[in-house]
Amino acid sequence: MTKVLIAGFAGSMGQQAVNLVNSLPGFEITAGLAHTLKSQNPEDYQLPAAAKIFTNRADIPAGIADVWVDFTVPSAVYGNVKFALEHGFRPVVGTTGLTDEQEGELLALSKKKHLGGLIAPNFGMSAVLLMKFAKEAAKYFPDVEIIEMHHEDKKDAPSGTALSTAKMIAEVREPHQTAPDTTESLAGARGGDYQGIKIHAVRLPGYIAHEQVLFGGKGEALTIRQDSFDRGSFMSGVKVALERVGELDQLVVGLENIL
Numbered sequence: 511m512t513k514v515l516i517a518g519f520a521g522s523m524g525q526q527a528v529n530l531v532n533s534l535p536g537f538e539i540t541a542g543l544a545h546t547l548k549s550q551n552p553e554d555y556q557l558p559a560a561a562k563i564f565t566n567r568a569d570i571p572a573g574i575a576d577v578w579v580d581f582t583v584p585s586a587v588y589g590n591v592k593f594a595l596e597h598g599f600r601p602v603v604g605t606t607g608l609t610d611e612q613e614g615e616l617l618a619l620s621k622k623k624h625l626g627g628l629i630a631p632n633f634g635m636s637a638v639l640l641m642k643f644a645k646e647a648a649k650y651f652p653d654v655e656i657i658e659m660h661h662e663d664k665k666d667a668p669s670g671t672a673l674s675t676a677k678m679i680a681e682v683r684e685p686h687q688t689a690p691d692t693t694e695s696l697a698g699a700r701g702g703d704y705q706g707i708k709i710h711a712v713r714l715p716g717y718i719a720h721e722q723v724l725f726g727g728k729g730e731a732l733t734i735r736q737d738s739f740d741r742g743s744f745m746s747g748v749k750v751a752l753e754r755v756g757e758l759d760q761l762v763v764g765l766e767n768i769l
């Protein structure tokens with residue numbers, strides 16, 4: 511039986527992960543980490559009655575779980591993953607907001623500890639395919655902008671998926687600015703900039719998670735779009751990660767790298 515700790519179990523994604531792990535043969539939730547809680551009864555969050563709830567990660571004993579699933583907040587994720595690796599938990603991380611420098615430090619720590627894990631900015635198949643297709647398209651259409659659209663409760667901007675998309679595109683094109691002479695008469699009108707790739711972040715009620723990658727060429731354009739209409743759509747990727755994480759001997763970034 512693989513023992514699982516879920517950090518952020520009371521949140522929107524945490525609750526999806528709880529339901530997933532409860533339904534998976536061979537896996538059991540043994541612990542949960544939360545920030546603040548209305549109830550200390552695990553069953554109020556669909557956790558098994560025997561699961562231990564923690565509100566301070568320093569209290570979590572090594573050995574209580576094999577895998578640390580993280581759907582928390584950008585401000586907590588680096589400390590959580592570092593703690594997980596230092597205490598022998600294999601991290602499966604959906605929380606966004608890690609910097610390149612933080613990812614590099616965590617990768618080095620995972621190698622030192624010979625402990626595998628996965629950091630995936632998006633567990634949805636449509637987003638993984640969008641990123642792959644966008645990287646391919648950028649070889650032929652190097653002028654590109656990204657529009658990501660999310661619910662109004664999202665804490666970080668741009669989304670982890672949009673940043674990953676930009677990084678993958680940047681691998682196959684020369685860094686350059688499209689329309690470099692544009693003057694912004696309203697600050698921020700041209701969006702954020704990753705190596706010359708503009709990223710626009712939309713936050714609106716009713717939305718869940720969506721992304722468009724717009725490519726422009728001479729007399730033609732290509733638009734690639736994905737939509738996550740339901741948070742349940744991320745769970746097939748989390749399931750793959752749970753099943754594969756035991757085979758990894760270091761941290762891997764991107765679900766596409768374990769499919």
Ligand SMILES: NC(=O)c1ccc[n+]([C@@H]2O[C@H](COP(=O)([O-])OP(=O)(O)OC[C@H]3O[C@@H](n4cnc5c(N)ncnc54)[C@H](O)[C@@H]3O)[C@@H](O)[C@H]2O)c1
Binds near residue numbers: 523524545546630
């Ligand atoms: N990788 C993916 O496919 C994917 C999909 C959706 C969301 N996300 C990301 O997952 C994260 C969570 O999203 P959400 O919609 O569930 O958010 P949410 O706000 O609904 O849930 C976050 C939970 O984390 C808890 N929390 C806050 N600080 C904590 C800490 N220090 N330790 C433990 N728990 C803490 C909060 O109390 C809350 O219950 C975000 O970073 C989001 O971008 C990733």
Ligand SMILES: O=C(O)C1=N[C@H](C(=O)O)CCC1
Binds near residue numbers: 633660664
């Ligand atoms: O709801 C969110 O928040 C999401 N965050 C991820 C991101 O930042 O890319 C993935 C999609 C949902």
